[in-house]
Amino acid sequence: MSNAPSMAAAIAASIPAPQAAPTPAAPTYEAIPASMSKVIDIEAEIPITRVQLDGMVVSKIVKHAREAQGSNAHGVLLGLDLDGTLEISNSFPLPHHLTDDDDKSLKGVARYQSSMLRSLKEVQADDSVVGFYQAITLGSFFSQNFVETQAVHQDKLRHGGVVVVHDISQTARGNASFRAFRLTKAFLDAYKKKDFSTDSLIEHGLTFSSIVEEIPLRIRTNPLLGSFLETLGTSSPISSSDAAPSTASATAALPPSFSCLNLGTGNVSRNLEQIVEALDAYKTEEGNLGYLQRQIAREKARAEAHVTKRKEENVVRVAAGLAPLPEEDVSRLYKIPPEPSRLESLLVLGKINAYSKSLEEVSSTGLVKMYATKANGGV
Structure with missing residues (x-):
């Protein structure tokens, strides 16, 4: 036991001292011009x-x-x-x-x-x-x-x-x-x-x-990750000696899932509610668009009537040998609103389409399960 420290010292002394590696020269990089960055x-x-x-x-x-x-x-x-x-x-x-x-x-x-x-x-x-x-x-x-x-x-x-x-x-x-x-x-x-x-x-x-x-x-x-997920779904025996013989054979790491037994009718009512709300929102949006379009049409009709009236007055004045009245800028007299955006209508239609596809998928699967349950009801 007294030779252990001397043996460790001997081994340490036999290892050559690490030599300092030469410091490499710092690399130089040329800056890439902004105009060439996308090309590179x-x-x-x-x-x-x-x-x-x-x-x-x-x-x-x-x-x-x-x-x-x-x-x-x-x-x-x-x-x-x-x-x-x-x-x-x-x-x-x-x-x-x-x-x-x-x-x-x-x-x-x-x-x-x-x-x-x-x-x-x-x-x-x-x-x-x-x-x-x-x-x-x-x-x-x-x-x-x-x-x-x-x-x-x-x-x-x-x-x-x-x-x-x-x-x-x-x-x-x-x-x-x-x-x-x-x-x-x-x-x-x-x-x-x-x-x-x-x-x-x-x-x-x-x-x-x-x-x-x-x-x-x-x-x-x-x-x-694949191995971990595989172990979660693989049955493993219980190693405890206190386990009952009936439960010591195999026990799943994850509890069994009974989602496949769900008839899937719970989301149908919610899906229908979402479709009805989306249809109401679309109807409201179309009503707003219709109101704005009627307002635009009224302003355009007033502007056109003003221009027609001025032209008729100028025809009468020219026939009477008088100078015609100057044509006024209609845009300053009548503020015609721009045509309303239809983006919100497009988005609401997209919602209705998504809800309809989801309802089709849920209802079709639910119907198959309900028919299967009805057929096996007497078993």
């Missing part, structure tokens, strides 16, 4: 054709949507684009603000997002914003806030960014519904011009179905 960025020229969602991001979105109230869950997507695939590798939720008119709340959300991005950059995590996610119910996501947010992203981000929508009602039925969208070029053109009149809609060929375009989305799970 090859990935910017490759259009996005597919979205890849990491399994961790899926779990984060599902958890946030479950904890938040209704469709208030929304957040930021982080990742990068590579060879036409937008790889979303991380995300973080944003705090919910009560009203869009609350400036303090909106500024607080902006500060929170900036702070999160700085923190991610400090730990060398992905901090490149590629879009946002939104939790929805019954397949409907059209709103003014949705359009404005996505329009800003498509204008500021390199590839325009995408929005990933997660349907909470589908998750309640055991289906993880994730879809990726972005605004179409025709809609963006009309949105930048702030012109959603009838002529503009006809010119751009816009309907409620051409506001957004869907991008194919796939979910990628790494081997570690």
Whole structure:
């Protein structure tokens, strides 16, 4: 035992002392001119054709949507684009603000997002914003806030960014519904011009179905996450010696799910209520548009009557050898309002279409289950 310290000292003495490595010369980089930055960025020229969602991001979105109230869950997507695939590798939720008119709340959300991005950059995590996610119910996501947010992203981000929508009602039925969208070029053109009149809609060929375009989305799970999910659904024996023989054979890690036995009729009434509310909103919007159009028609008729009357007076004055009266600017005398925007009508029609598709899916599945239950009722 007394030789142990001397043996350690001998081994330490036999190890050669580390030599200081020569300090390499600092590399020099030439600054890329701003005019050439877009030319050198090859990935910017490759259009996005597919979205890849990491399994961790899926779990984060599902958890946030479950904890938040209704469709208030929304957040930021982080990742990068590579060879036409937008790889979303991380995300973080944003705090919910009560009203869009609350400036303090909106500024607080902006500060929170900036702070999160700085923190991610400090730990060398992905901090490149590629879009946002939104939790929805019954397949409907059209709103003014949705359009404005996505329009800003498509204008500021390199590839325009995408929005990933997660349907909470589908998750309640055991289906993880994730879809990726972005605004179409025709809609963006009309949105930048702030012109959603009838002529503009006809010119751009816009309907409620051409506001957004869907991008194919796939979910990628790494081997570690896949192994973990596999163990959750695999039965494992109980190792405790106190377990009863009947329960010691196999016990599932997750409790059994009986969602497939649900007839699916609970969401039908709610879906019908949403459709009725959307139809009422559309009727109200059309009534407002009709009132504004009648007001515009009255002002135009008054202006035209004034011009016709002035022309008739000038004809009489010229025939009498008098100088004609000057033609006044009609726009100063009669303020003709501009044609109202039909954007809200398009969005409401999009809601009605989404609710109708959801009702069709739920009712068809529920009918099949009800018929199956009726057939087996005597068993």
